[in-house]
Amino acid sequence: MSHTAEEVRAQVKTYVTIFAILMVLTVVTVAVSYIDLPSITQRVGLALLVAGTKASLVAIFFMHLKGERQWVTYTLVLTSFFVVLVFGLPMWTDNDHIVGSSKVIWDAGVPVPELPGHEAEVGDEGAGH
Amino acid sequence: MDMEIPYTVEPRPDTGLTNPKLGIWLFLASEVMLFGGLFSSYVLLRSGADYWPNQADIVNIPLATLNTAVLISSSVTMVMAWASLKMNDFAKYKLYMGLTFLAGVGFLVIKTIEYNEKFSHDFYPSTNNFIGIYFLLTGLHAIHVIGGMVVNGFLWGPGAKMWKTAPEQFVNRVEVAGLYWHFVDLVWIFLFPVLYLL
Numbered sequence: 001m002s003h004t005a006e007e008v009r010a011q012v013k014t015y016v017t018i019f020a021i022l023m024v025l026t027v028v029t030v031a032v033s034y035i036d037l038p039s040i041t042q043r044v045g046l047a048l049l050v051a052g053t054k055a056s057l058v059a060i061f062f063m064h065l066k067g068e069r070q071w072v073t074y075t076l077v078l079t080s081f082f083v084v085l086v087f088g089l090p091m092w093t094d095n096d097h098i099v100g101s102s103k104v105i106w107d108a109g110v111p112v113p114e115l116p117g118h119e120a121e122v123g124d125e126g127a128g129h
Numbered sequence: 130m131d132m133e134i135p136y137t138v139e140p141r142p143d144t145g146l147t148n149p150k151l152g153i154w155l156f157l158a159s160e161v162m163l164f165g166g167l168f169s170s171y172v173l174l175r176s177g178a179d180y181w182p183n184q185a186d187i188v189n190i191p192l193a194t195l196n197t198a199v200l201i202s203s204s205v206t207m208v209m210a211w212a213s214l215k216m217n218d219f220a221k222y223k224l225y226m227g228l229t230f231l232a233g234v235g236f237l238v239i240k241t242i243e244y245n246e247k248f249s250h251d252f253y254p255s256t257n258n259f260i261g262i263y264f265l266l267t268g269l270h271a272i273h274v275i276g277g278m279v280v281n282g283f284l285w286g287p288g289a290k291m292w293k294t295a296p297e298q299f300v301n302r303v304e305v306a307g308l309y310w311h312f313v314d315l316v317w318i319f320l321f322p323v324l325y326l327l
Contacts, residue, residue: 003215005215005216005217008212008215008216009216011212012209012212015205015208015209015212016205018205019201019202019205022201023198023201026194026197026198026201029197029321029322029326030190030194030326033322033326033327043327044327047322047323047326047327048319048322050322051318051319051321051322051323054318055315055318055319058204058311058314058315058318059311059315062204062205062207062208062307062311062314063307063308063311063312069140069144069145069146070145071144071145071146071151071154072146072150072151072154075151075154075155075158076154076158078158079158079161079162082162082165083161083162083165086162086165086166086169087165087168087169087172090169090170090172090173091172091173091176
């Protein structure tokens, strides 16, 4: 997209407005993380909603996606498809794993707290002897 | 002998874009996949873990918030640098591009403080999966910041000579460098809540 000097002059105001909105949204990003939402899905959803809004503003206004040529859109549509795949495939696989295979992924070096169920099991074993 | 890259100023008739513009978007698409793959790994590591540390106990939220502000500010100065050239104001361009570069320096200084804090607490990539992927993602992002600073520094310094010889091509170079720089900002916008706040 080509911009004339006059168009750019008008856009400068928009840039400043978007900058202010992004700064406010940064505070919002931190603030919403303190909201005690009941589920992790809701917390992640809210955080990604704010981040997505910020990212869209950057892409639309600073990266001039607004009014950009079709070829850029094609590139992004194709990318979105593969992004869904790169996120989806591992998750779909993980949700359909062979029993115990998800145990491959664990935290090396982090002390794993005693799980209540696990403790009871050990206790039962001990009682058997 | 100069190798001329065609369509650096005039848009290519079939794509409607200059070649550098299409090129940078294709490159950014590949970057989306690079970071996307790692974000996806993060999700899988975390969802598959029996135990995940409380991230807020490890990371420094105030410093990361400050860095978010620094990076967003640098995106604005970057787009203002381009807009200044469009409005034929080279002095303003130098100012805004200089500020963009300095913001990059500021970001890296803050990042260094953050990393040192981790090391002083004996937090290394090998400590656990969270710290591992924290260093991987923020480190890869920091390398992108450095890469952008090299290009921005060139366009501020020696590369700015082109403004005299081929102004339109120079403006396009600044725009393309800007697209990359905004993308680096965009990645951070997602890294910040994911690694620091969730």
